[in-house]
Amino acid sequence: MAVVANALETPMMKQYLSFKEKYPDAILFFRLGDFYEMFFEDAVTASDILGITLTTRHKDADIPLAGIPWHSADAHIRKLLEAGKKIAVCEQMEKPDKKKKTVERAVVRILTPGTIVEESSLVEEKSNWLLALSCDKTGAGAVWTDVSCGEVYFAQCSKDEMTDLIKMLSPKEVILSSSVPGFCGEIVDEEKFDYWVPSDNSAKYLESYLDRLDSPTLGKALETVLFYLDGLYFGKFPPLRGPERWKNEDTMALDFNTCANLEIEKTLIGGNKEGSLLWAIDRTKTSMGRRLLSNIIKAPLKNKELILRRQATVSTLFEQLPLLDKLREKLSKIRDFERTLSRILVRRGGPREILLLSDSLLTVFELKKEIGARDDFPFFKSDPQLEISPEIVAGWRKRFVDEPPFNYKEGGFIVPGFSEDLFELSDLIVNSKKHIAALEEKEKAATGITTLKAGFNRVFGYYFE
Template identity: 35%
Template sequence: MALSQMMQHYLSVKDKYKDCIIFYRLGDFYEMFFDDAKKVSKLLDLTLTGRDCGLSERAPMCGVPFHAADGYIAKLVSMGEKVAVCEQLEEACAGKGIVARDVIKVVTAGTITDDGQLDEKQSNYVCCAMKNGEAVALAWADITTGEFVSSEFSGTDCVKQAMTQMVKLGVKEIICNDEMLFSCKNAAEVERGILPHFSNYPAWAFGYAAAERVVLEQFNAKSLQAFPINGKPNAVGASGALLQYLKETQMHALKNIDGIKYLKNDTFMQLDETAIKNLELIKTLGSGKKYGSLLWLMDKTSTAMGARLLNNSILYPFADADAINYRLDGVEELFNATVIRLGLVDLLKGVKDIERLTGKISNNLVSPKDCLALAQSISAIPNIKFRLAGFKSKIICDITEKLYDLSAVSELIERAINPEPPAQMKDGGYIKRGYSAQLDELREVRNNANKLVLEMESRERDSTGIRTLKIGFNRVFGYFIEVSKSFKDKVPLNYQRRQTLANAERYTTEELKELENKILGSDELALKLEAQLFDYIKSVLSENINKLKIISSAVALLDLIVCFAEISKTNKYVRPTMVE
C-alpha cells in the first residue's frame, strides 16, 4: 500500500529535521506521528492514538491544540528536545488538495521565546565555541534581546577559560566545531549538568570566508573594518557560525541583532567559577538560591532590563578606574537628589521589558497585548527624560541623549489596539472601534445583519408603495426581494428578476447585491482587514527596532545606577576613591 500524500510530505519534512520533533499543523492541532508521537506522548503524558496513512497499520499519532502549542514546545525543550514547527502556509479550501506546509522555525533551548519559560531577570544565551589550536573563540547571543557578543581565549588553558566564561553566562545551548567537541568530551561542567551538552556544527560554517560572508550579510556591511572582531579570524569564525545557526533555526531576518560587541578580558576583573561560587555573588553556597547572595542584597531594580544588567555587572566587575568613576558619578548625583530619585523609581516601575518586546517585534511574535505594554513603556520615556534635566554627570547626560521620544508610535498603538484585547487573535477583536471606518462598517454588518435587511425592506416599501414587499434569503438565490403578483406593475425598473413563483416574483437590486456581499463576506473580510491593520502597526514597530534597542539599553543603565543610589542611601554607603 502507498502512503497518503500528506504522510509522504510529513516524512520528507522529518527526513530534513531528523534530530527534531516535528509539530505538524493539521487544522486546529499540531500533530506528531510515528516515533515522535510515541516519545512525546510519554514525555507530555498525551493520549496516543492512530491515523490512517496508507499503510496496513495506522500511524501512531498524538497532538496538541495549536493555540496552546508554545507551552508544550517549551516543556519539550526544557527536557532537552528540539522542535521543528511545520506550519500551514495557506488556508484549506474544498477541492484544493493538500495544503502547502513547511517548517517555519526550529525551537531549541537557546532560541526559546515563550515568556512563560524565560526568566525575565536572566538572559537566555545560545553559544558557539570554536577551538583552533591553543585558541578558543566564543560567540553568544540572546535572540529575545538582540545581544550578540564575542570573545577569545588563548594559551594552554584556553578551553578552561572558555568553559568558565560559559558557566558565568549560564548558556542554555552550545554548538561547536569538531576540535572543541573533542576537547570537551568529558568536561566535568557538562557531566555535572552545569553546562548543556555540546552539539557539533558543520565545519564549513566556521571557515573564515563563509563566516565573514554571513556576518557582513547580517549587518549589511561591505567589510569588517568597522567591527570589533576585525582582524580576529577565530572570533569571526565563531560569530559567523552562530549567525548561520540562528538563521537556519529562526528562518527570518534577525533584525534586533544589529551589532557585535567584543569582550576584552582585560576590561573586567576575571572571576572564575570557584570565586563566583565562594563569594556567593549570584546564589548562596548552602541553598543554591538567590536569597542571601550579593545579587539579592543589591537587586532593587525596577525593570527586567535593569535586573539583567545588574546580574552581568556583578559577574563582570569593571577593572578600569575611568569606567568605575563614570558610573559612580551618576550614582552620586542620584544619591544626592532624593526626591528626583524616588520619582524615577516610580516611573521606571511602569516601564515593561522594552528589550524583549523589541525581540518579539524582530521575531514577528509581537501580540496586541505586547503592543499595549510597549506603548505604556515608551509613553513614560518623556517624563523620565524631563526628570533627568539638570543633571551634570556624563553618564546621565549620555542616558538622556538616548531616550528618544517615540510618542507617535505609542499614540498609534493607543488609537489602534483594543485596551482589553482577546487572548487569541484568530477571532479578531483586537483593533479598537473607531480606528478604521471600513472595519467598523464590516463589524456593523456582521453584528447587525437582520437589522440592516429590515431597514432596507422598510425603505423599499416606502419608496415603491408595495406594502407586501419583503426581503428573504435562501441558499440557492441568496437574498431577494419578493413582490406579490398583484403589485407587479409597481415594480421599479432597477429591479432585476431572479425567480418566478405561482403568486409572486423575486427580484434583486445592485444595493441588495452589495448588502448580500457585505453580510456573507463581512466576517472573513473583517478578520483579513484586522490582520492587515495589525501588520501595518508591526511594520511601524519594525522600523523603530534600532531606536527601541537604544532606549532599552539607556533605561537599563539608568535603572542600574538608580538602584545603586537607592541601596547606598538605605545602607549608608559612601563613595569609594578609586586609584590605579
C-alpha cells in the same frame, strides 16, 4: 510490514514524511484540525517528556502517535525546550476541503532552547544564551548572543578559559563550527556546520562588525551564529546589536570559581538565590534591570573614574529619596521592551504587546525629562536609539483600543474611525454575508428577477444566477 507501508503511502503521511525529512533533528508538530500530532520517535519522545498518552495511528499499522490541543501548545513547547529539544511547528495554511486529498501545510516556526523569543519560555531575570565556538589547535573563538534582547559578546579563549566560560554562561545551546579542527569537540558535542550561506540580513551584519573580531576563529564563530539564526528564522531573525568584547580594560570579568566561592548568584550550599550577593542587593524594578545587575556584579568596574561616577549617582539618589521613589515608581511601569521588540519584529508579538511597548516608551520619555537635564546624574546615559519623538509614540498609542486582543488575526485592535479605508475592509470581512445579501436584494429590484441568487465557486468567484 505491508500494512505499515500502505499507511505511509496515504497523502497525509507522505506530506508528514516530506516535512520530517527537512527537519530530521526536530520534534515535528504537525497540525491536524485542533491538534498538533507527532508520529514515530517524535511521539515516543514527546509522550515521555510531556506525560501525554502514546497511541498508534491506523489500528493495523503500528505507527506511534501522540497529540496535544493547539490552544495549549505553549505550555508543552516550554517543557520540550527545557528538556533541550528542537521543535518545528507545521501549520495548516488553508481550511480543509473535502474535494482535496491534502491540506496545504508549511513549517512556520522553528524553536530551540537557545534562540527563543517567546515570553512564556523565557526566565525574565536571566539571559538566554546561544554560544558558538570555533577552534584551532591553540584556542577558540567564542561568540554568544541572547536573541531575545539582541545582545552579542565575543572572547578569544584558551581551552581552560573556554571551559570556565561555558560554566559561567550556562548557555541553553552550544553550536560548533567544524571547518576548523581543534579541541572544541572534547568539551561539547553539539550542532556542527561545514558551510555558510548568508541571507541579506546576516551578510550585512557580518560585514558591519567583522573588523571588530581580531582572529579567524572569532569570525568563524560569528558566521556560525548567523548561519544558525538564518535557518531558524527563515532569514529574518531579530536585530542584533554590535558585538562587544567580554573582557575590556574598564571591567574585571570574574571566573566561574570566583563567582561560586563569593556566592554571587547562588549559595554554595543548596545553590539557592536567597542568601547570595545578588539576592541581597537586588532592588531592581524591571527584568532588564535584573539582567543588567547580574552582569555588572560578575564584571565589576576597575576604572577609577567610572567607579567615582557611579558612586556619585548613588549618593545623589540617597540624598534625594523623594526623587528616588518617583523614579522607582516610573520604572515599575516599564515593560521588558528589549524582548517585546524582538518578538514584534519577528511577528511573534501581537497588538497587545505593541500597546505595552508604546506605554513603556512614553514612561521612558518621562524618565528622561525627569533626570536627563540634571548635572548631578553623571552616570545617566541616554541611548541614541531611543531618540524618537514622544509625539510620534503618543500618536501611535492613540490608534489602539484600550484592550486589544493578543493575536492580530482576531482584528478589532485599531480605534474605529481612525482610517476609513481600514474600517471599510474590516466591515467587508466581518459582515461579508450581510453585504452580499444586500447586493442580491439590490439587483433583484433593479432587474425585476425575483429568483436571482448570489453564488460562489473557486473558479469564477461570486456570481449571480
